[in-house]
Each structure stands twice: as C-alpha cells, then as structure tokens.
Amino acid sequence: MTYHDRLIISTCTALVLIALAAPPAARAAETKGPVTDPIGVVTIPKGAPIQFGGYWVMSGADSALGIDEKRGVELAIKDEGGMLLGHPIKLNVEDDGCNAEGGQTAATKLAADPNAVIVLGPACSSAATPGAPILWKAGVVDVATATTAPSLTAPDRKPEYDGFVRTIYSDIDQGAADAKYVYDVVKARKIVTVHDGSPYAQQLAAVMADNFKKLGGEVLSVEAVSPTEVDMHPVLTRIATEKPDMIYAPVFVAAGAQLLRQEKDTPGLGNVPLIGSSGQMAPDIISAAGQAVVGYRITYPDVSPEAMGAGYPKLVKEYTDTYGEPPISGYHANAYDAAVLAMKAIEQVAKTDASGATYIGRKALRDAVLTIKFDGVSGPIACDSHGECAKFKPAVYEFTNADPSTFKIGVNPKKVWPQSSSASAQ
C-alpha cells in the first residue's frame, strides 16, 4: 500500500468517524417564495397535489384499527371535495404492522419524500414511538389518530417528539377511568394485570395499576406475554396461584383472544372475569376468540352518538354508504378530526405566489396545529403544548354474539357502562 493509498483510507475513515460522531445538523432556515421558516418550506407547484402521508396497521390481526382510521381520513378529504387551496390532496399510505420495526420503516419512507406536508396516523403507539422522531427530524408534523401511550404527549417528552400531536386521548385518562370502573363497578379488590410489552399495553396497565392502588386495591402481580404468544396456559396457571378477583389485560387482538379462550380452561380461573381494552375493539376479536367472546367486556372510549360530536351520526352514515359496512373499529372519528386539523392548519399558514404555487413553512405548520381549536366529530379538539388534543370519555362494552358479521359498536359489543342517561350527561 502506497503512502497515497494510506492517506486516502485515513481521510475517508476520519470523515466517516466525524460524520458518525457529530450531532445531527440542525435544519437550516429556508426562504421559498413568500415564506421563510426556521426548519424548511414545502413548495407545491400550481396544480400539483398536496401530499399527505399516512401510516397505520393495514395487515394482520389488528388491521381493522388501521383500515378504520384510513377511512376516517379519506372521508374528511372527501368532505373537502378532495381539494385544498386549489390543489388536489393525495394520501400516501404505508403499513406499519402495529409494531416498532414497521413504524420505523413506514416513517422513514414517508419522511424521505421532500414534498410530504404532513403525516396522519398511526394507530399503534408501538409504531409511533420510533416513527414520530423520524418524521420530525425531517420537519414533518405527525397527527396521530389512535396512539394513546402517555409518554408520547407527556410534559417531559423528548424534543424529537415536538412534531407529534394526536386527536386521541392519553391512557393517563383511560387508566384512571378503568381503575375506577374495576374498583367501583366490578368491585374487584385484588387484580393481576397482563401486558404484551408494547408501549400502549405496558403504559396503560401501569397507569391503571397505579390508580387502582390509590383507590385501595391490590395489584397482585404484573404479568407479560408476547404479542404473538399462543400458549397462555402456563402464565394463566401462574396467575391462578394468586387467586385474583379479576384480570386486566389491555393487549391486542391475537393475544387477547388467546387469553380469553384459555382462561376459561385454566383451573381456578373459570369464574374470574377478564377485562380487555381498546386495542381489541375490532371484528377480529370475535373471529379469533370464537364462542368465548360472548360476555367479554372491554374498556373503551364512549363512541355512542350522544357522547360524540354533533356531526358524528352523519359521519357514520357516510362511512356506511361509502364502504358498504358500519364502522369496523372506533377511531374513524378521531382520524377524521386529525385530517380536519391538518387541513385547517395548512389553510392557516400556506401562502400562494403570483404563479399559483403554494408554500408551507414546516415550523409554522406545527405551531398552527397546536393553536387550532374546533368542535370535531369525536368531540372538542384543542391541543395543549405537548400535542394532546382530545379528552377521554370512559365506557365499557360487552360482546353479545360470536358471529363476526354482527360486529357493530353499540350493538355487538353493546355499551354496558355508563348507562345512556349518564353518558349523555358527560
């Protein structure tokens, strides 16, 4: 190897090391047309589409969550006539698989598009946790539609989540409401919680357990299973040794269905109620659990017409007319409001020049999202400074039929708590 070769190799190595060691460069201020923005400007030529990204779980046992939310966004865009500021709206959707790897991949792909104005979704906190920082690093605001993990909008969240907002409640609220229901209504005093290691399930189980203990209850143990685990018998046998009054398992469809089926066969647990949560509101839980689903209760936001915004019945009719079936999950209204929030924010900050091109400042868009308030179809939307834009209205639903074709929120499963009169009072 000659001196020249060694010099080239050393220089390249040094450059690579410097590149790896250096902190990521701050996005530079940019001026395009009439807009100057500290982190960048998106230019949309006349007639070109405004690019909306979307990432949801579109396959697997939890796909009803993602498909339902995508439909909510599509309906919001349709209600705007598919146009915004004279540009057609184009929705580019990626499947995140409701897991961290999928969220990272989907967000990376969406962030790589320099014309992406804003991203909607995801449904799962597992996907949002790695996805949101990737998007915000590229200056793209992420309006989530059903991710409820408290850490995503916590006051102490890291700066890389500054571009993340959501039109869905935090599990801080749901955990507290679930604990109250279990303590006051079910009258359970000793419980076991089961999570699947996902940010959603783990954080919701922890918040619920904390609140339950504050109410005077005892959490005998915190158990965990893998989201794809099929053999729940050993963990259920372990739980049975603790003799709980109730098992609280806010996991997703596949694991939830296995827990439900196998719990009934486990000695000592035959009469111990199992309560699930919002990750299981989908027809797939009926398909997966079969007959065991009858009588199964899950805690969920109250999506009865009296608890939702004024426009909700119209949205349900439009949904049913467009897709030929009633809503397949319960977050289409939150997704609808996410899209409305995005469109309102774009309208507020976009500027158009004489050629008809539209310019949107990225930081300005994020700031606008945080300040806009409106009465959405899911309820009032008003973000706090950490991106939390919605409130939780508690309810409990019970499955009444093992035929998946009977799935209709409010019918199967039917709302069993609170009763309608109290629901309307909230």
Next chain:
Amino acid sequence: MAEASAARSLLANLHRRARFGFVDVALWGLRIAVVAVIAAGTAGTLIKGRYGVGDWFDFLTYGVTMGSVYALIALGYTMVYGVLRLINFAHGDIMMTGAFSGYFLAAHFDQTGFLRREPALAMLAVLALGVATSTTVALLTERFAYRPFRRVRGLAPLICAIGVSFFLEQSFRGAFGSGVHAYPDTKWQNETVSVFGFGVPVVEIIVVAIAVASMTVLYLIVQRTRMGAAMRAVSEDAEAAAMMGIDVDRVIVFTFALGGAMAGVAGVCYAFVFKQVYFFMGFTPGVKAFGAAVLGGIGSVPGAMLAGLFLGVVESVGPALFLDGIGIPAPYQLRDLIAFTLLIMVLIFRPYGIMGERMARKRA
C-alpha cells in the same frame, strides 16, 4: 527416568494450560452462570412454595402438548436435512397450510352440526385433509422449488427455502385475509379427565396421543421398511447409495411426503389446542421446531422427537421454575429467552445435539 517423565508431564500440562484462552474462560463462565441461575432459581421457587403439585402437573401437561407439536414439525426439518443437507425454512409454513385446510373443513362441519354429532369422524376427516394438504404442498415445493437447486452448492437452496416460506405466507394472506380465524370449539374438547388425580383437558390428551402415534408410525417406517433403509442410506452417503441402486430422487420425494404429513398432523393438532389459524402462524413454531431439530442433533429422528418434547416442557416449566425463584417479574415474557438460551448452549457445548453423537460415530 521418573523425574524426566514427571518433568515432561508438567511441561505438557503447562502447555495445555497456556492454550486455555479467554474464549475458554468465557465459555466456562457462561456454563457456570447458567447453572447458577438454574440452581438458584429452582431453589428459590421451591422454597417460596408458590406452586402446588397440581400447578407443576399443569405446567408439565401444557409443555408436553406443545412439545408434541414441536416434535412433529422438527421431524420434517431433520429428515429433509438428513437426505438433502437442506434447511427447509418453509416447513413451518407447510404446517400452516395443513392447519388452514383443516380449519375450512372443521368450520363447515361446525355449521352443518356434524362436528357435534360425530366428533371422532369429523376430527379424523379434518386431520386427513390437513395431512393431505401439507403433503401435497411439501411435494410441490420439492418438485418446483428445491429440485432445480439439487446440485447447487452454497446459499442458493437456503435462500430459495426462505423465498418459499414468504411465498406460502403471502399466498395464504392474499387468498384468505390477514385476520385470525377461530377453529370451531366444541364443548367436549374442553372437558377434562382425571389423570393421577389431576384434571387434563381431553383435547390435550388427544393431541399427545395423535402425535405419539404419528411419531411411532414414522419411526417404524424409517427403521423397519425398505424405503426407510433407503432413506437412512441416502442420509449417510447419497452417492454411495445411488451406486448401490437406490433411486435417490424417489427417496427424497418420499422424505418430503413424510415430513409434509407430519407437518399436517402438527398443524391440525396445533389448531385443535390453540384454536386459531392465520397466515403467519407457522413462523414461530417453525423456528422453535428448527431449534428442537438442532437440539436433538439435526438429521436424527429420535433426537428431533425427544428434543421437541424437551423444548416444550422447558418453555412451559422453565419460567416458573428458574426465573420466579430469583425474583424476575413477569417471567413468562422470557419463555423464548429460555428456549433460545437452551439452543445456544447446545450449539456452543454440544454442536452435534443431544442424539447427534451416536449418529456421528456410526458414520465414522
């Protein structure tokens, strides 16, 4: 003379000690750590006394049931590896095809009421269809995917196997959706019978019985028939077997058919117990069963059977026995860790597997 001999012996010892390097120390450390965790965990669990005899019996029963399924799948891996030196990574998905076809028939029987009227006949028919489907898929896979790579060395056959795995998963996803389908659940399946005074679900006894019967038949085929002898001959040395007049192609096709049949039995048994089928259901049990095949000594039929059962029992009993006692919270989240630690330990300390040595000596 004696002094000189002692000096030589001392030098030889010193030389050996000098070769006892960092890796050996690390491996011994790993051995000691694993044994210490097992011993401390077991002692701690037993002292705590949280689990009664009935609980341990339940853990064991669940483990044997799961292990029977692992063993059935592992047989397919190990037989194909034996004759082709190919790791058929699509084998878990071949099991899935059997479970899926059985599901459609079982759902039909459930709708018509046949499953309740004639449960034994219905289950036999479901099992037969599952076996037929998996066997057909295995044979098609061999003919169209693996045979063109028969003489190819390197990684191409392995990559082809991974491709077949994706192909099967995505085909079933496209055809039947990505959701989970529930196997029909009849009351008699959930009833329990008393074994040594403990209640055991009927379905688990049936599954273990089917698995044991299937494995016995397979073992007899391999050990007592001309085709079985031919399989063993090809497994030892395919070229020599061909020179002795054995039709190697026919043997390979027969091996895939046997492996496919076992996968079909495994798929239907799996669905009987866990009552769910979906397109990706073959992946995890496939990986675990491959681990069992390696654990038993890949290429060894009795090894795969024993290791499958062993893996199932360790997965079921291990978290409660080893981890509970040392205060690890939610130990069942770590059951895969126990299974794969076991596999890694075997690969490090006994790379030829539990039953692999006997075969290696025979070959030698």
